[in-house]
Each structure stands twice: as C-alpha cells, then as structure tokens.
Amino acid sequence: MRTSSNQWGFLSQSIIMSQYAVLSVGAKSWRCLPCLRTELRLDLTLSCGQSFRWRETGDGHWTGVMGGRVWTLTQTEDTLWYYTYSMQDSEGKVKGRKRSAEARPDGPVKRTRGMITVKEEPAEDQEPKAKTTEHDHKEEELLKDYFQLNVNLADLYKQWGTADTHFKSIAKAFTGVRMLRQDPTECLFSFICTSNNHISRIQGMLDGTPYHDFPTLQVLADSSVESCLRNLGFGYRARFLQQSARQIMDTHDLDWLDSLRSVPYLQAQEALRSLPGVGLKVADCVCLMSLDKAQAVPVDTHVWQIAQRDYRCTVGKGLKSLTDKVYRDIGNFFRELWGPYAGWAQSVLFCSDLKKFQDLKAMAVKKEEVTEVNITNKKNKKT
DNA sequence: GGCCGACCTGA
C-alpha cells in the first residue's frame, strides 16, 4: 500500500494541486487568539488519534484541513497562531478570497518541510477591508468551534483530579489534551477504518498530501468505491464504508449525521450502530469526537487495559475480548468516576498511554514518586 | 444473551 500519497484524494477535489500553485497565498498573514497551553496542546491533541489528517509540517507547526480550508497552526505559552490558505479548484482558480497583505511583524516564522511550496499572489487582488474583517471573524469562529475553546479545560482537569488521584498525577504532564469537534461524516468514515487496525496503517489510509477535502457521502456511496478502496489497501473495511454511505443516503436526509448532534447520547449511539462496520466502539468515537456527546467513553483494548492496570477495574476480567455488556460496564465505571465529561478525561489517559508519549509520562510518574517519597519522609519525621 | 472465528493488510 502506498502511504506516501493521498489515499482519499481520487474521491475528492484537491484543495491544493501539488505540482503548481501549491498553497497559493498572498503576503503572509498570521492571526492569533489568546489561548493558554494548559487549555490546548496542539501536539498532543492533534496526534492522539482523534483526527488522522493533521501533520507536523514544521517545528511545532501543524497543517491540516478543516472547514474547507487548509490551516497551519502553532502556539506559544499563551497564544494560538493560525494561518489559512486560499482554496482552489482543480483548474487552479482561487475560490476563496485572496489574503490581505497585512503581516505580523513578530508572528511566528513559518517553516515547512519540503512538500509545501508557496506561490505569491499579486497584492492587487486584495478585497475591501470590511469584507476582510468579516472573513477573519468567520475563520476565528471556525477555529474556536473546532477546538471547543468555550469549554474550560483547566476547570475540568481540576474536577477530574479531585475525583481521581491517578488522573491527577498523569495530568501534570498532559495538560491541554482537548476534544476536537470534528465533522461527523469525516469522523464516522475515519473510525470505521480503525477497527482491528494499527494507527500507522490508519494514518497511511487517511492521511496524505496534497491536502484535500474529505470525500462526500454521495461519492462514498457509489458502487465503484468498494473496489477502489480495496485496491488502496483498505481491506474488508472498504465494503463497510461504501455500504454505510449507501445506507445513509437511502434511508435518511443528507444532514442526518449532523442532526444527531441534537439527540441524546444513547439515541445517537444506537442510530450509528445501525450502520455496517459500526459497533459500540466506533459509535462512541463518533459521538464523542463529532456529535457533542462528552460522556461517551470509547473503550478499546488500550482503555480496557488502563481500567484494569491503573484502576483495578475487574469488569470483564478473564475475557479475551470485550462483550457489549462489559463494554458498557467499563464506560459506566468511568462515567461514575469522571462525570459528564468522562469522554474528555478518557482521551487524556489514552494520550498518555501512547507509545510516543512514554517519555512525557515517565516524567509525570517520576514526579509522582518524588512526591510520595516526600510525603513518606514527612510522615516518618512526624512519628 | 454470550462466545468464537473470520476478516484485509503489513509493521
């Protein structure tokens, strides 16, 4: 399977053509938002398996597609910087507005690795300032919505830490792990691909360059899609993808998936489970990561292991794989522990359990041991 | 209702 090229690309319109006018922009214009690193850590949040299409394209610079635009994001201790690229169609015409020539004197230096080139646009294509402001406002709102910045993460961490000492010790090194609010269609079809699969292969299937919009329901529902995706290495999941798209098109309105945002958690979960390739785990991922169900706790083998190892949770002990009942019991166990945002808390521990972050976790554990030693010493001194 | 094997693929 090719992992270097865009696996979905042939199903959707490229936003950026790789051979010419790549990331076509005018004068660079970074904009920013006040945002503490304790509220958002781009590196943790964008690479912990919620979304598979963000890439670190430069040191601390993350590039991906969201809301029909290509974004590059980076951050300092208290500021989130963002940069969007004009969208073009396949004929190379710029569809979005051209960028204004306003530049940040002290903005972060944009660095890219290889694949991305920048073409300058003539400055005369600037649009009136009023429209620019309106447009800028819309992009700021897109970003706030995607990262759910209205949710105060520091407060949640405090609550979870009070209820759960293990969380508290881990959380010190993993602040700012935040739930994204993704597009439901992209989220659903991405997570159908995760079953019985590894992360590296999932990324190979879903990530790619050049940057592109996620394929639409109509495209995915086409009968030719299964064989196409099989040829690209999607395996038996190819059929699930095509069939799920077909079923949604045949039995629901086009906005059915989006409309699940406004129905109760268990109802949304049940609705999703009617789709081929969607069991409890995938349904919970979609509920949590795109349908505003903060209490959904996706229980995979990692989370099950965390429950047993770090919480002495005996639910389902001895079983080789999760039954639906055990799955629900473990979810309830965590919901009772963490409360209505249990799914958000779960993602922090899930993140801390990833192999690539073990060095970070080791630091937290080390601090914890030191703390324990100090407490013990104090006790010893007292007695 | 719960248990078990099959399912694509490649690190």
Place this chain on the structure above:
DNA sequence: CAGGTCGGC
C-alpha cells in the same frame, strides 16, 4: 497481532 465488527452457534 493490531485502537473491532459481523454472523453463526
């Protein structure tokens, strides 16, 4: 075997 799900006992 891997961040499951499905279909058959």
